[in-house]
Amino acid sequence: SQQGEEDPQALSIQEGENATMNCSYKTSINNLQWYRQNSGRGLVHLILIRSNEREKHSGRLRVTLDTSKKSSSLLITASRAADTASYFCALSRDDKIIFGKGTRLHILP
Amino acid sequence: NAGVMQNPRHLVRRRGQEARLRCSPMKGHSHVYWYRQLPEEGLKFMVYLQKENIIDESGMPKERFSAEFPKEGPSILRIQQVVRGDSAAYFCASSPRRADMNTEAFFGQGTRLTVV
Numbered sequence: 001s002q003q004g005e006e007d008p009q010a011l012s013i014q015e016g017e018n019a020t021m022n023c024s025y026k027t028s029i030n031n032l033q034w035y036r037q038n039s040g041r042g043l044v045h046l047i048l049i050r051s052n053e054r055e056k057h058s059g060r061l062r063v064t065l066d067t068s069k070k071s072s073s074l075l076i077t078a079s080r081a082a083d084t085a086s087y088f089c090a091l092s093r094d095d096k097i098i099f100g101k102g103t104r105l106h107i108l109p
Numbered sequence: 110n111a112g113v114m115q116n117p118r119h120l121v122r123r124r125g126q127e128a129r130l131r132c133s134p135m136k137g138h139s140h141v142y143w144y145r146q147l148p149e150e151g152l153k154f155m156v157y158l159q160k161e162n163i164i165d166e167s168g169m170p171k172e173r174f175s176a177e178f179p180k181e182g183p184s185i186l187r188i189q190q191v192v193r194g195d196s197a198a199y200f201c202a203s204s205p206r207r208a209d210m211n212t213e214a215f216f217g218q219g220t221r222l223t224v225v
Contacts, residue, residue, distance in 0.1 A: 003151070030209040035216075042113075042200060042216035043152070050211055088151060092208045095165050097142060101151035 002027055004072075004089040004100035012106040019076040021103040023089030024069075032065055033090040033097070034074050043088065046074075079107050111135070113203050114183075115217035122224050128188040128195070130220045134203030141184045142202045142214060143176060152200060157208075158184060191224045198222075 004023040013019050023032070031050045035043040049056045049065045049072065056063050062075040076083055086102040114133040122128050134141050139160045144152035154168040158178035169176065173191075178184040188195055198221050202214035 031211050033213060040146075040148075040198060040219070040221075042218045043202075043214075045213040045215070048211060048213055090214075092211075094209055095157055095207055096154055096167075097202075097208045097214055098154055099144070099152040104149075 002091065002093065002096075003098045004032070004091050006087070006089055006100045006103045008103060009101070010104045010106070012108055013079060014108050015079055015081060017079055019079050019083070019105055019107075021074045021087050021089075021105070023072045023074070023100060025072075025089075025091055026070060027091070027093060029067075029091050029093050031092045032063075032072050033092060034061075034063060034072075035088045035090055035099070037086045037088065037102070039085075046087075076105075079105075081107050081109060083107050113201060113215050113217035115199075115201050115220050117220060118218060120220055120222050122191045122222065124192055124224055125190050128191050128222055128224075130186040130188075130199050130201075130222070131183045132186070132201030132203075132217060133183040134201075135205075135215050138203035138205050138215070140204045140207060141178050142204075143184070143186050144200045144202070146198045146200060146219075155186070188222075191222070193224050196222055196224045 004025040007022045033048045034046040088102045143155040156176045157165040173189045198219045200219045202216045206212040
């Protein structure tokens, strides 16, 4: 399979806690991206990490990439209600961007 | 700079009719991707086009589906003789470079096709 597999499929946490989502894949990649989707709307790009990078930060987001284990993680610190959404990892390989099935994150008030 | 524009946002078709979904990429973007999403599922890659050319259509059903990205005008995803199983959200994304050149994709808000 060319797509990434997110884990867990669903996650509920209290507001203020940190949320961690993982993505595993099987093929070689050029880069790995994370996107957010709010309630069936269009996807919003969060962060791109290249295959030769190990960690990237953007605001409250931290992404790691371990190419030896073929896995990536997305950490959202100090979660907020507005972070409730589906999060997808996307593999960039050759000419395509392939999405996984996503993690549905629900932030509890 | 307007984002990726998809229209219509909602489309209802009877079985057997044709559905035409339009996507205007961001200004300066010559790479367009189409995806299909069923409820509570991820996006399934359908086709990748670069101006006037279909580069990769490995995710497109062999029959009834076609896509184009003409020199002038929006990209069109065309579904002929629609069936109930075609009901889904169809998303278009554009980018300024190929996916393997470390570029993000910018998404439209999608077209929700309902076949009745």
